[in-house]
Amino acid sequence: xxxxxxxxxxxxxxxxxxxxxxxxxxxxxxxxxxxxxxxxxxxxxxxxxxxxxxxxxxxxxxxxxxxxxxxxxxxxxxxxxxxxxxxxxxxxxxxxxxxxxxxxxxxxxxxxxxxxxxxxxxxxxxxxxxxxxxxxxxxxxxxxxxxxxxxxxxxxxxxxxxxxxxxxxxxxxxxxxxxxxxxxxxxxxxxxxxxxxxxxxxxxxxxxxxxxxxxxxxxxxxxxxxxxxxxxxxxxxxxxxxxxxxxxxxxxxxxxxxxxxxxxxxxxxxxxxxxxxxxxxxxxxxxxxxxxxxxxxxxxxxxxxxxxxxxxxxxxxxxx
Amino acid sequence: xxxxxxxxxxxxxxxxxxxxxxxxxxxxxxxxxxxxxxxxxxxxxxxxxxxxxxxxxxxxxxxxxxxxxxxxxxxxxxxxxxxxxxxxxxxxxxxxxxxxxxxxxxxxxxxxxxxxxxxxxxxxxxxxxxxxxxxxxxxxxxxxxxxxxxxxxxxxxxxxxxxxxxxxxxxxxxxxxxxxxxxxxxxxxxxxxxxxxxxxxxxxxxxxxxxxxxxxxxxxxxxxxxxxxxxxxxxxxxxxxxxxxxxxxxxxxxxxxxxxxxxxxxxxxxxxxxxxxxxxxxxxxxxxxxxxxxxxxxxxxxxxxxxxxxxxxxxxxxxxxxxxxxxxxxxxxxxxxxxxxxxxxxxxxxxxxxxxxxxxxxxxxxxxxxxxxxxxxxxxxxxxxxxxxxxxxxxxxxxxxxxxxxxxxxxxxxxxxxxxxxxxxxxxxxxxxxxxxxxxxxxxxxxxxxxxxxxxxxxxxxxxxxxxxxxxxxxxxxxxxxxxxxxxxxxxxxxxxxxxxxxxxx
Numbered sequence: 135x136x137x138x139x140x141x142x143x144x145x146x147x148x149x150x151x152x153x154x155x156x157x158x159x160x161x162x163x164x165x166x167x168x169x170x171x172x173x174x175x176x177x178x179x180x181x182x183x184x185x186x187x188x189x190x191x192x193x194x195x196x197x198x199x200x201x202x203x204x205x206x207x208x209x210x211x212x213x214x215x216x217x218x219x220x221x222x223x224x225x226x227x228x229x230x231x232x233x234x235x236x237x238x239x240x241x242x243x244x245x246x247x248x249x250x251x252x253x254x255x256x257x258x259x260x261x262x263x264x265x266x267x268x269x270x271x272x273x274x275x276x277x278x279x280x281x282x283x284x285x286x287x288x289x290x291x292x293x294x295x296x297x298x299x300x301x302x303x304x305x306x307x308x309x310x311x312x313x314x315x316x317x318x319x320x321x322x323x324x325x326x327x328x329x330x331x332x333x334x335x336x337x338x339x340x341x342x343x344x345x346x347x348x349x350x351x352x353x354x355x356x357x358x359x360x361x362x363x364x365x366x367x368x369x370x371x372x373x374x375x376x377x378x379x380x381x382x383x384x385x386x387x388x389x390x391x392x393x394x395x396x397x398x399x400x401x402x403x404x405x406x407x408x409x410x411x412x413x414x415x416x417x418x419x420x421x422x423x424x425x426x427x428x429x430x431x432x433x434x435x436x437x438x439x440x441x442x443x444x445x446x447x448x449x450x451x452x453x454x
Numbered sequence: 455x456x457x458x459x460x461x462x463x464x465x466x467x468x469x470x471x472x473x474x475x476x477x478x479x480x481x482x483x484x485x486x487x488x489x490x491x492x493x494x495x496x497x498x499x500x501x502x503x504x505x506x507x508x509x510x511x512x513x514x515x516x517x518x519x520x521x522x523x524x525x526x527x528x529x530x531x532x533x534x535x536x537x538x539x540x541x542x543x544x545x546x547x548x549x550x551x552x553x554x555x556x557x558x559x560x561x562x563x564x565x566x567x568x569x570x571x572x573x574x575x576x577x578x579x580x581x582x583x584x585x586x587x588x589x590x591x592x593x594x595x596x597x598x599x600x601x602x603x604x605x606x607x608x609x610x611x612x613x614x615x616x617x618x619x620x621x622x623x624x625x626x627x628x629x630x631x632x633x634x635x636x637x638x639x640x641x642x643x644x645x646x647x648x649x650x651x652x653x654x655x656x657x658x659x660x661x662x663x664x665x666x667x668x669x670x671x672x673x674x675x676x677x678x679x680x681x682x683x684x685x686x687x688x689x690x691x692x693x694x695x696x697x698x699x700x701x702x703x704x705x706x707x708x709x710x711x712x713x714x715x716x717x718x719x720x721x722x723x724x725x726x727x728x729x730x731x732x733x734x735x736x737x738x739x740x741x742x743x744x745x746x747x748x749x750x751x752x753x754x755x756x757x758x759x760x761x762x763x764x765x766x767x768x769x770x771x772x773x774x775x776x777x778x779x780x781x782x783x784x785x786x787x788x789x790x791x792x793x794x795x796x797x798x799x800x801x802x803x804x805x806x807x808x809x810x811x812x813x814x815x816x817x818x819x820x821x822x823x824x825x826x827x828x829x830x831x832x833x834x835x836x837x838x839x840x841x842x843x844x845x846x847x848x849x850x851x852x853x854x855x856x857x858x859x860x861x862x863x864x865x866x867x868x869x870x871x872x873x874x875x876x877x878x879x880x881x882x883x884x885x886x887x888x889x890x891x892x893x894x895x896x897x898x899x900x901x902x903x904x905x906x907x908x909x910x911x912x913x914x915x916x917x918x919x920x921x922x923x924x925x926x927x928x929x930x931x932x933x934x935x936x937x938x939x940x941x942x943x944x945x946x947x948x949x950x951x952x953x954x955x956x957x958x959x960x
């Protein structure tokens with residue numbers, strides 16, 4: 135009984151001391167108040183889980199004198215979050231976890247007037263991967279059989295589930311339709327978990343989920359990957375070839391990045407860049423990355439900006 | 455029996471001093487978080503999640519599970535005492551809990567809420583223990599058409615079973631549906647009904663904003679007008695004997711509690727539904743089962759028993775898809791799921807096999823959390839009643855401030871606070887014109903769920919409505935829903951004809 139109270143009391147004491155004593159010794163910029171940690175997606179999704187993991191890593195290792203306050207702004211496929219960040223121009227205490235809607239939402243909704251290249255690059259923490267999944271008992275073993283099976287159905291009877299419309303999953307479905315001459319119908323769901331469940335229940339026939347969304351059902355033997363939208367085979371699914379091996383010059387990733395408000399002071403930007411570079415190096419993050427089959431090295435500053443510029447070009451091509 | 459062996463192992467784990475202490479601490483914390491308007495189990499679990507790295511994963515989930523339970527109990531407290539739903543799950547408790555408090559029966563309402571929560575929690579956790587794996591298959595069989603059928607059934611219980619003015623009920627539902635359509639269209643991705651291009655409408659209208667506006671601000675205005683500030687509520691002296699009498703008098707409500715528990719549990723199992731729709735549906739069914747439906751909304755104790763048993767049962771139910779399929783059944787379990795990822799556990803079909811100890815420890819701790827929650831809740835009732843003895847001139851500003859906090863907390867956006875105040879005034883006016891407000895709240899909760907599942911179904915079927923009727927589960931539910939919708943209309947048509955016949959005999 136006593137031990138839990140001392141444990142909790144210790145935890146509370148550490149937290150409150152950390153909150154009260156600003157790092158007086160260092161002359162560098164440090165946050166003066168709690169940092170708004172905007173999440174460009176709803177609670178419980180992939181981006182949200184990752185944001186909360188980063189928050190707990192920072193708190194556990196006492197990496198920031200001020201706590202991060204996660205705030206979900208999922209409205210309008212991230213439009214709400216992008217507008218919020220734009221309104222915070224010049225603010226040193228607002229950062230955001232982002233994904234690929236960072237590029238696509240401003241393209242689809244030009245009325246927003248958001249130019250993401252003005253946002254402050256902090257760090258790309260990873261790139262998430264995509265695979266093509268079907269049910270294990272579908273009798274489909276490779277992409278050729280998949281194409282044949284889709285064509286054997288009437289137009290629009292093959293259903294692909296994905297998260298949201300105009301999303302990464304939707305882009306990949308459009309790609310498959312265009313490349314293989316298919317008429318797959320895309321059904322948007324709220325989250326990757328719902329999509330995985332719909333596949334396991336046989337309500338849809340395929341998904342292009344991330345490993346983190348589908349892996350549980352893979353391990354349970356319910357669903358299997360046919361091919362990966364990556365450059366090299368994933369260690370977790372050695373039997374799934376890449377689309378590149380199958381002769382298509384195509385790969386697609388989702389960024390898992392942290393950005394700051396536009397016009398953030400250079401000192402504050404440097405502080406957050408170092409903070410997230412340190413988060414990236416922690417064993418917790420590296421373990422998570424390996425477990426969820428995440429790829430990509432840490433990118434920051436101009437490196438991250440040129441990565442964005444390239445990705446925006448790719449997406450302009452894909453969305454045409 | 456293998457299950458019992460597992461459960462005993464789980465109990466040994468749950469009753470370790472550390473875990474038991476966490477259960478009690480979690481229940482108390484959760485109760486206060488639940489009682490704070492705008493702060494529900496979602497916020498409580500999210501805020502306290504980072505604290506859990508101090509303890510091993512099993513203890514962490516036990517702690518968060520206890521908070522979840524505690525918040526379900528606590529949500530009823532402010533619904534009854536202040537007329538502001540403490541959490542989204544307790545909205546339906548306001549409908550009758552508040553009128554009971556105004557009649558001077560606040561103690562009975564609180565005892566009823568605690569007892570119903572306990573019954574709901576107990577029944578659901580037993581169901582969970584015995585039937586978790588087979589019920590996971592039921593959840594898998596539920597797809598978009600079945601979800602839509604269920605939502606239609608929920609609407610039908612509200613339209614059909616009430617004795618209210620049917621056109622006014624429909625009006626109220628439609629207003630709620632229009633509000634629920636604001637925001638992003640999930641199928642096309644286009645923004646809809648963004649009034650004046652205000653960015654605050656992009657995240658849609660949070661239904662708590664509507665509920666707190668109507669039941670907090672609107673009710674307060676109404677009370678001020680009717681009592682001219684000279685309100686005296688609940689002068690009852692609270693004694694152990696009175697609590698006991700209140701408990702005994704609940705015997706007549708056993709049927710309602712059992713119904714609420716089963717209904718809540720099954721709605722909770724279905725992914726994406728969660729405790730709020732479960733509680734609202736249970737309220738509707740209780741009203742339909744009652745011999746005296748007109749007394750609902752005016753302080754019928756069954757109107758407290760049904761939603762409170764259902765929301766606790768649903769909170770257990772929504773852990774089932776989380777643990778077995780890796781899909782959250784409610785926003786709170788979505789956060790718990792995130793927590794499990796952080797602790798290095800993979801929720802999903804393999805969890806019951808790979809992390810048996812964790813699963814059964816959690817289940818056993820639900821038994822413990824439920825037991826302590828009811829004891830702690832009953833013990834605190836005198837303290838809660840003390841709040842009601844405050845003069846209304848002090849209570850009203852406190853309620854007002856709590857409403858504003860409640861409007862701000864979920865999205866941290868001032869836009870929602872302004873919206874809540876407007877809803878409060880509109881709610882007050884609608885109340886004066888005798889429009890039922892509960893259907894509007896129901897519509898804004900269920901509207902987005904119904905719309906999404908209907909459009910997904912129609913995409914699947916290429917626009918044919920057959921899909922709702924030619925699947926076994928959804929077909930049966932659809933037929934029941936339609937009968938429930940049509941019956942009362944025929945009934946009132948009949949009454950009208952008879953009325954006419956008696957006036958002008960042929």
